[in-house]
Amino acid sequence: MASFLCYLMSTRLLFLIPLLHAIATSCFASRQPVLCHDDESSALLQFKQSFHWNLNSCFDPSDYPPKISSWKVEGVDTDCCSWDGVECNEETGHVIGLDLSFSCLYGSMLSNSSLFSLVHLRRLNLAYNDFNSSQIPSGFSRLSGLTYLNLSASSFSGQIPLNISVLSKLTSLDLSFNSELHLRSLQGLVFNLTSLKDLGLRYVQISSPVSEILGNLSCLRTIYLTGCGLHGEFPPGIFKLPNLQDLRVVYNPDLMGYLPEFYSSSLLKILSLAGTSFSGKLPDSIGNLNSLNELWIGDCNFSGHIPSSLGNLTQLIYLNLSGNSFVGQIPSSLSNLISLKYLDLSSRLVTSSNQSSLPWLGNLGKLTFLSFQGISLTMEIPLSLANLTQLRYLYMDGGKLRGPIPSWLANLTQLTVLALSFNFLEGPIPVAIFELKKLTLLNLYSNNLSGIVTLDMVLKPKYLASLLLSMNNISFLTSTNTNTSQNKFEVLGLASCNLRHFPDFLRDQDQLQWLDLSYNNIHGQIPKWVWNTSKETLLIVNFSHNFITGFDQHMDNFPWPQLQILDLRSNMLQALPQIPPPSTLVYLVADNMLRGEISPLICNISSLYSLDLSNNDFRGILPDCLSNFSRSLSILNFRGNNFHGIIPQLCEKGSRMKMIDLSQNQFQGVLPRSLSNCKMLKILNVGSNRLNDVFPSWLGTLPKLRVLILRENGFYGVVGSPTTIFASPELHILDLSYNKFTVTIINKGKETVYPKIKEVFKAIDLSSNKFNGKVSEFVGNLNGLQLLNLSNNNLTDHIPLSLGDLTTLESLDLSQNKLSGRIPWQLTQLTFLESFNVSHNQLTGLIPHGNQFDTFENGSFDGNLGLCGNPLSKKCENHEQAPLSSSGIKEVQDSWFHIEFDWKIILLGYVCGLIIGVVVGNFVTKKMQCWFVRT
Ligand SMILES: *[C@@H]1O[C@H](CO)[C@@H](O)[C@H](O)[C@H]1NC(C)=O
Ligand SMILES: *[C@@H]1O[C@H](CO)[C@@H](O)[C@H](O)[C@H]1NC(C)=O
Ligand SMILES: *[C@@H]1O[C@H](CO)[C@@H](O)[C@H](O)[C@H]1NC(C)=O
Numbered sequence: 001m002a003s004f005l006c007y008l009m010s011t012r013l014l015f016l017i018p019l020l021h022a023i024a025t026s027c028f029a030s031r032q033p034v035l036c037h038d039d040e041s042s043a044l045l046q047f048k049q050s051f052h053w054n055l056n057s058c059f060d061p062s063d064y065p066p067k068i069s070s071w072k073v074e075g076v077d078t079d080c081c082s083w084d085g086v087e088c089n090e091e092t093g094h095v096i097g098l099d100l101s102f103s104c105l106y107g108s109m110l111s112n113s114s115l116f117s118l119v120h121l122r123r124l125n126l127a128y129n130d131f132n133s134s135q136i137p138s139g140f141s142r143l144s145g146l147t148y149l150n151l152s153a154s155s156f157s158g159q160i161p162l163n164i165s166v167l168s169k170l171t172s173l174d175l176s177f178n179s180e181l182h183l184r185s186l187q188g189l190v191f192n193l194t195s196l197k198d199l200g201l202r203y204v205q206i207s208s209p210v211s212e213i214l215g216n217l218s219c220l221r222t223i224y225l226t227g228c229g230l231h232g233e234f235p236p237g238i239f240k241l242p243n244l245q246d247l248r249v250v251y252n253p254d255l256m257g258y259l260p261e262f263y264s265s266s267l268l269k270i271l272s273l274a275g276t277s278f279s280g281k282l283p284d285s286i287g288n289l290n291s292l293n294e295l296w297i298g299d300c301n302f303s304g305h306i307p308s309s310l311g312n313l314t315q316l317i318y319l320n321l322s323g324n325s326f327v328g329q330i331p332s333s334l335s336n337l338i339s340l341k342y343l344d345l346s347s348r349l350v351t352s353s354n355q356s357s358l359p360w361l362g363n364l365g366k367l368t369f370l371s372f373q374g375i376s377l378t379m380e381i382p383l384s385l386a387n388l389t390q391l392r393y394l395y396m397d398g399g400k401l402r403g404p405i406p407s408w409l410a411n412l413t414q415l416t417v418l419a420l421s422f423n424f425l426e427g428p429i430p431v432a433i434f435e436l437k438k439l440t441l442l443n444l445y446s447n448n449l450s451g452i453v454t455l456d457m458v459l460k461p462k463y464l465a466s467l468l469l470s471m472n473n474i475s476f477l478t479s480t481n482t483n484t485s486q487n488k489f490e491v492l493g494l495a496s497c498n499l500r501h502f503p504d505f506l507r508d509q510d511q512l513q514w515l516d517l518s519y520n521n522i523h524g525q526i527p528k529w530v531w532n533t534s535k536e537t538l539l540i541v542n543f544s545h546n547f548i549t550g551f552d553q554h555m556d557n558f559p560w561p562q563l564q565i566l567d568l569r570s571n572m573l574q575a576l577p578q579i580p581p582p583s584t585l586v587y588l589v590a591d592n593m594l595r596g597e598i599s600p601l602i603c604n605i606s607s608l609y610s611l612d613l614s615n616n617d618f619r620g621i622l623p624d625c626l627s628n629f630s631r632s633l634s635i636l637n638f639r640g641n642n643f644h645g646i647i648p649q650l651c652e653k654g655s656r657m658k659m660i661d662l663s664q665n666q667f668q669g670v671l672p673r674s675l676s677n678c679k680m681l682k683i684l685n686v687g688s689n690r691l692n693d694v695f696p697s698w699l700g701t702l703p704k705l706r707v708l709i710l711r712e713n714g715f716y717g718v719v720g721s722p723t724t725i726f727a728s729p730e731l732h733i734l735d736l737s738y739n740k741f742t743v744t745i746i747n748k749g750k751e752t753v754y755p756k757i758k759e760v761f762k763a764i765d766l767s768s769n770k771f772n773g774k775v776s777e778f779v780g781n782l783n784g785l786q787l788l789n790l791s792n793n794n795l796t797d798h799i800p801l802s803l804g805d806l807t808t809l810e811s812l813d814l815s816q817n818k819l820s821g822r823i824p825w826q827l828t829q830l831t832f833l834e835s836f837n838v839s840h841n842q843l844t845g846l847i848p849h850g851n852q853f854d855t856f857e858n859g860s861f862d863g864n865l866g867l868c869g870n871p872l873s874k875k876c877e878n879h880e881q882a883p884l885s886s887s888g889i890k891e892v893q894d895s896w897f898h899i900e901f902d903w904k905i906i907l908l909g910y911v912c913g914l915i916i917g918v919v920v921g922n923f924v925t926k927k928m929q930c931w932f933v934r935t
């Protein structure tokens with residue numbers, strides 16, 4: 001009923017307004033206009049005087065001079081009703097409207113402001129001024145006739161006074177874009193605002209959950225709650241508001257919710273929930289939202305199938321479903337969405353789907369933006385794209401596309417972005433692609449493309465700023481006499497392009513932000529001119545995997561003052577250039593021939609995230625300053641050098657350190673107890689040093705520790721109760737081998753290096769210590785274990801049957817102990833077992849057979865005088881039957897932690913022709929900054 005009234009009121013008003021206006025003008029045209037009241041006139045002037053305005057305080061220079069500057073009491077315009085921005089009631093002369101938006105006002109709004117004596121005000125707009133972080137005065141509550149109040153983007157701060165809720169006639173309230181503004185209770189604010197149609201609180205910090213009450217305000221037409229830090233559950237009743245047309249709750253990562261059933265009576269035009277934690281399925285009834293123009297639900301947690309009923313939303317212009325976990329096929333019913341201009345189906349997961357070749361795409365002739373990033377398409381680039389002649393942005397990165405790049409892509413003459421990275425495209429790049437005049441970004445990173453690309457080709461599209469040809473089999477040919485100064489590249493990826501020199505045309509480039517020349521055949525020194533290239537703009541430099549020996553120049557300062565990432569790994573450098581600037585986030589010089597001590601100046605890189613000096617010949621002790629080094633440092637890799645001395649304190653309180661690898665050096669002494677501050681630590685590797693310490697059971701308090709490697713040191717003493725550290729929920733790899741831990745001894749195994757750690761890999765290596773006791777004391781609830789090495793200890797008793805429950809086990813080494821009894825047949829159930837060694841024990845009886853056991857050779861069983869049967873030549877006397885079962889061997893998963901620095905992450909994060917803030921943070925946020933999102 002309320003909604004019906006509300007509807008009636010609004011339509012009737014709409015209908016009546018022109019009529020009333022006509023009557024008013026015809027009746028009163030001949031009468032003297034009513035002049036404004038003196039008290040209101042002086043209140044306005046007082047208000048004017050309480051602020052400054054100048055060009056600097058303007059939101060936009062064109063706003064100057066502001067409306068308010070014309071307000072005067074002398075001269076012609078003494079009637080305030082004629083002042084710019086002031087609206088009076090034509091009959092009474094009272095000021096009923098004040099629009100001072102974009103008025104360059106600067107100064108605090110005080111609670112005794114004369115504004116609040118304008119009690120006849122119905123509409124008040126003060127948006128886009130600068131009220132100098134003042135609070136919203138409670139005096140607004142005196143303007144009880146207000147129907148429209150807009151204080152957006154005006155630098156208000158503090159708590160929103162809840163007495164605004166007495167303004168019960170408000171139909172529109174907008175407090176958006178005051179990021180220091182807080183709202184204690186959304187319910188308290190809106191409880192009495194029963195006429196509210198438009199509510200805007202974008203980027204206001206709201207500490208309460210979204211109130212169910214909103215669902216009772218039946219006049220609501222627009223609700224904007226973007227970036228409010230909302231949490232809790234979004235009340236589904238809000239979707240059912242009968243007049244709701246525009247709902248935007250974008251970027252509230254902690255806001256949960258689900259989509260209800262929708263009815264065809266819904267008036268929703270815009271639904272934007274991107275960047276929230278909404279989850280569940282898209283209901284089929286979403287097809288009932290027949291007025292919907294825009295659906296933005298990217299980067300939520302939706303799952304299930306994409307309902308084919310979406311194809312009923314024929315009014316859709318924008319559709320963004322990206323970054324969810326949908327499975328199955330993309331419904332071909334989307335072919336009905338012929339108004340669509342923007343379609344983003346890119347996926348965070350790689351959806352496995354047997355897509356047809358997307359013939360329906362050809363119907364969407366109005367598309368200007370199309371993204372299928374990360375969707376496993378397993379097809380050639382579909383011919384249906386040829387119909388999309390309006391297309392400006394095409395993203396099909398990481399889509400398992402095969403076959404050639406078709407030359408008909410060049411028919412899409414509006415293309416400005418063509419991104420096909422991380423596919424399996426092959427053959428040459430058609431010359432015609434470079435005829436696309438509007439191209440600004442061409443990203444072909446990591447395909448199987450071949451052939452020759454010449455400098456002249458890539459200079460053809462005059463606005464081409466981002467060119468990524470890296471990691472193909474392309475040869476990039478440059479010529480020395482080409483003038484390239486017309487073309488300004490910002491991103492240039494020429495990794496693995498058969499370059500033998502630094503390409504000469506880089507001399508002319510002064511806008512480069514990202515330069516990747518890695519994996520080429522560049523020999524010798526970096527020439528002097530390279531350091532002068534794009535001096536002011538370069539952010540990311542990758543010269544890794546070449547044969548660079550040094551630098552041509554002595555420099556006083558590091559040449560690129562804005563640098564964020566420097567990768568010089570795998571070259572032949574014997575010395576480093578200057579320490580890079582404090583802006584550096586990632587500094588990688590591993591696998592060179594660097595020697596000497598590391599300079600304490602390295603501690604000046606105050607924002608460093610990742611530091612990799614591994615596999616060089618650095619010597620000496622670590623500088624003390626490392627102890628209070630960058631708060632941001634997360635990855636520190638000094639592995640494989642010749643450092644000695646004690647390990648300095650590496651983590652202050654609040655440290656973000658995730659990985660510390662100091663292995664294969666000559667460090668002495670004890671593990672610094674400050675490591676217990678590394679609450680984020682996932683990997684600690686101090687293997688192969690000369691440390692002397694007791695078992696660091698105190699590391700068991702690190703909640704995220706996944707990998708602990710203490711092998712080959714002089715650790716000694718009792719491993720307290722091993723089960724406690726084993727029970728640590730995150731611990732996946734524990735390597736205590738080759739120490740002097742008691743409860744036993746030493747055996748020989750091959751050294752296992754963990755250069756990268758498999759995601760689900762769980763390993764325990766306690767080999768070559770002095771462990772006494774039974775195997776069963778070491779294996780409790782170790783579900784998920786993949787490697788168990790207890791070799792070369794002093795273990796006795798039987799092999800426990802329970803090992804047969806470790807169904808994920810891939811490698812089991814119990815060799816060189818004093819185990820006795822039979823090998824339990826239950827071990828044949830370990831169908832992933834690839835490596836098995838029980839040699840040199842005192843085992844007896846029949847070797848079980850079946851499954852993986854049929855693949856193990858003699859060496860697995862040697863040195864057990866009592867064992868018999870295949871593969872040993874010794875036959876058993878009492879033949880025993882072991883059960884058979886068959887099972888395939890699972891492919892070993894090959895997904896790595898993304899803990900080490902990974903260019904792929906950077907590249908996939910790089911989507912829009914901008915280099916974004918950088919790297920290591922939250923890709924959702926970056927995407928939002930970068931792509932067009934309805935906020
Ligand atoms: C408002 O209060 C401030 C102090 O809080 C005072 O300086 C100012 O004169 C007052 N203005 C009016 C119009 O009363
Ligand atoms: C709502 O309005 C009523 C009557 O005007 C008033 O008594 C009540 O306190 C108001 N509630 C809120 C939450 O402002
Ligand atoms: C979509 O439209 C078809 C044909 O008009 C209709 O049969 C179907 O029920 C609709 N589905 C939804 C969910 O609206």
Ligand SMILES: *[C@@H]1O[C@H](CO)[C@@H](O)[C@H](O)[C@H]1NC(C)=O
Pocket residue numbers: 359360361362363365384387
């Ligand atoms: C291309 O678009 C036209 C009209 O826009 C349509 O008639 C035709 O079927 C489309 N072709 C393909 C292959 O989808």
Ligand SMILES: *[C@@H]1O[C@H](CO)[C@@H](O)[C@H](O)[C@H]1NC(C)=O
Pocket residue numbers: 386408411
């Ligand atoms: C591309 O354009 C050429 C020339 O206009 C035309 O002959 C060809 O058929 C087009 N290719 C496709 C696949 O539309």
Ligand SMILES: *[C@@H]1O[C@H](CO)[C@@H](O)[C@H](O)[C@H]1NC(C)=O
Pocket residue numbers: 743744745770772773794796
């Ligand atoms: C190995 O274990 C046996 C039996 O528990 C014990 O007698 C012996 O001392 C142990 N050897 C060592 C070196 O710990």
